[in-house]
Amino acid sequence: MGESSTFLGRLDCSHWAKFSSSWASYMTNSPTLIVMIGLPARGKTYVSKKLTRYLNWIGVPTKVFNLGVYRREAVKSYKSYDFFRHDNKEAMEIRKRCALVALQDVKAYLLEECGQIAVFDATNTTRERRDLILSFAKENAFKVFFVESVCDDPEVIAANILEVKVSSPDYPERNRENVMDDFLKRIECYKVTYQPLDPDAYDKDLSFIKVINVGQRFLVNRVQDYIQSKIVYYLMNIHVQPRTIYLCRHGESEYNLVGKIGGDSGLSPRGKQFAQALKKFIEEQEIVDLKVWTSQLKRTIQTAESLGVMYEQWKILNEIDAGVCEEMTYGEIEVKYPDEFALRDQEKYLYRYPGGESYQDLVQRLEPVIMELERQGNVLVISHQAVMRCLLAYFLDKSADELPYLRCPLHTILKLTPVAYGCKVETITLNVEAVNTHRDKPCLNSNTLPAGHSPVRMRRNSFMPRASADTVKRPWHYSVGSKPLDLVGAFPSLEARDGADQQQLQVEAQVVPSLCFPCPPSPAVSVVLTGMQPVPRVFVSV
């Protein structure tokens, strides 16, 4: 057994072919089709989008296929709930064909675009429809996992309708009462033919979770593998209670002042000022039951100490470990380790410091923090630049490509509030001066690459987040074998609008226009919502 030049083992194709997926093989082998089930306004799209965001963040390429979007393309103008009457044969035909087209897209995503999980977001309330999907999955060797949302609480349903349906493209006039009225009649149309999953008999061999009354109760049947088990765990931890998450870094530290990275230095005088300002800010927010979390490094703890409240120290919130580069300045690193310095700029997400960590490692480390954040109510997380970028990427659905360049300046708080299908972000600068620790992505050409270095290899068994809308804009085409729909106008690309009813929001508080690199296309409306910004995908091959 000879010693390989790199300890990643023989890099011949056959060896790597066994690990052709970009995450551990234990995670999932066959692609999986997640099938949502439930009457309208039961939170299917909410769950689809949130779950997709989570799965992409932990590195499992996932995409939502929302049938309503396909239907809106096919039938340009929605008139009324009559479209959804079960005796409206013409409409039923259109709806069925939309489903088939969507499934063809699912197939393309899972087989040709290296997707791992497709979330089929539709009512899927009849056995007939579900059997169609099961056949489709069987033909293509996809696993199927059903997520059914059952809710009979009229208040919850009314709240859902007001939150996301009133602003749907189906109801451009947005007259609340009319919308409510029509939508409730729409729901009635589905109720007539609704056949819930039946774990005792008809559906006893299917893999599924029934979510009852917004997470009060769950029925879980035949979980097949790791990823289904993670999905169940995630769904059991999320909730829909209103709350706010505050993310910020420690106050400016002594090392920040001298440009050193890592280490465990204390706050500078300005950092201490920030801590005081943070205390004032928190008091003004008048938050009920605020939990405060810090890392186990001195600078975040000192910041929390000023607040005069209880806080939890999490070692896993510690800053990225820069290994041999700890406590050096970027200038010193460039001089002492020029190759490493160049490599990092080339592939900042995957790059692991020698003896240290990568952003990819950080994401894996932070997963329990995210899970616990989902369980909690109001939380303030005082952490570090790289850590905050990872957490922010989860909430704002940012890809691995963007993540290491998200702007998380010192002395600035990001206030995140769940809203509709995403997350509202407000940036609050506490007006205490601090150094700027942000490094933009440099312009790279081949001259700057160190000679003889291949692109950084991805470590197996690590996570690599992708943004949920992170796909190349595909020109629309009809898949072979299905008739083009007989409609007015062609289908524009569906990639830009991922999912159903998007809510347009005006944000009152001050928002920094560019929270990411590159800048979003419309700086005038500084709204940051998940799934809104299509970003060209960078696919890192293994």
Next chain:
Amino acid sequence: MPMELTQSRIQKIWLPNDNRPALPRRSCGPQLANSPTVIVMVGLPARGKTYISKKLTRYLNWIGVPTKVFNVGEYRREAVKHYSSYDFFRPDNEEAMKVRRQCALAALRDVKLYLTEEAGQIAVFDATNTTRERRGMILNFAKENGFKVFFIESVCNDPTVVASNVREVKLSSPDYRDCNSTDAMEDFMKRINCYQASYQPLDPDDYDRELSLIKVIDVGRRFLVNRVQDHIQSRIVYYLMNIHVQPRTIYLCRHGESEFNLKGKIGGDSGLSNRGKKFARALNKFVEEQNLKDLKVWTSQLKRTIQTAEALQLPYEQWKALNEIDAGVCEEMTYEEIREQHPEEFALRDQDKYYYRYPSGESYQDLVQRLEPVIMELERQENVLVICHQAVMRCLLAYFLDKSADEMPYLKCPLHTVLKLTPVAYGCRVESISLNIEAVNTHRDRPENMNTSQKLS
């Protein structure tokens, strides 16, 4: 002065200078539970309640949540020295019913003691608890004491499973020590029947809709979960959904002897020595001889485990989480060098090896947190060979063999030795297989005479 902090000597935790009491030594992370919790098992006999109780308790203790099982059957065996027959369990046996109730109350008193005075966090009340009356009594007890309650019901109507359970753990019970297998089996089946008539399963749709519970159906094929209240209940549910009872074997071993091992250096990322390479080849032969179907092989991301796996000619997964404990400033030093250059740290580590964190490094306690996803995935898997490192292997072994934090850092995990773990009855059988290839000994025993006078404050 606010913001003046000192770092605790052993755990390296920054604490404020004022005289606030030191943080309790819980696992780093969220407050796992505020009020103590009573987990109440529910189910007919031979449904796996004790199996789940013990396994769950082992897991919770390993992740740092003090947990203890209170098995009412044991209390009953204390009270009624000799078990004669299933007649004891007949519902019309009033005197026996009294005794059984007394036993339950005695157990609950001990639960209360454990949770209020012995720093326990979770008590697992392992009994059939099949009637609403009994469960009502427990709920009152919990309410009086401010304990949370979480029910775990095991429902199984598959007669093969039940019979297999009876054979596996009941026939060897102290109750049947003077019995032959057939008689014991027959008696136990009659015992189960005694409970059947009065069994009121949990009813989450109506009577029990306000309770926090999980119903485990048919050994994990299906679960019904109601009103999970907090983080620890959510973790418990996740754990229960990942465990299985299929027979399988777990092999734990370290990488082959490394170059650094030869020099006595800790940590680092060196390659295998010649003897280490020999071990890798011997391991390959051993694995082949085991003739396993579908063996998964896991390594760390350090060279020495990967080189070892390479010799196996099998696909393997690299886990960064399996990397050796980070010795921080002491990385790549020998113990002698550490003793010379960091004498205080050296002494502190021997004083409290589980909680001791190397400066800028890790502690065994940190390792456990890091390894929890590995354990969870090991529970999901079947046959697995884990090639790791000394401290990591100690942590994993402590989980399987239910070793305390105190014992964990001193478990013997020598080089070139494979530990073969097979689940059996309520625990784990372990076989130690030395592959007969010489290697240095990297084990340091617990130093003698560690008494309080030597403890540095």
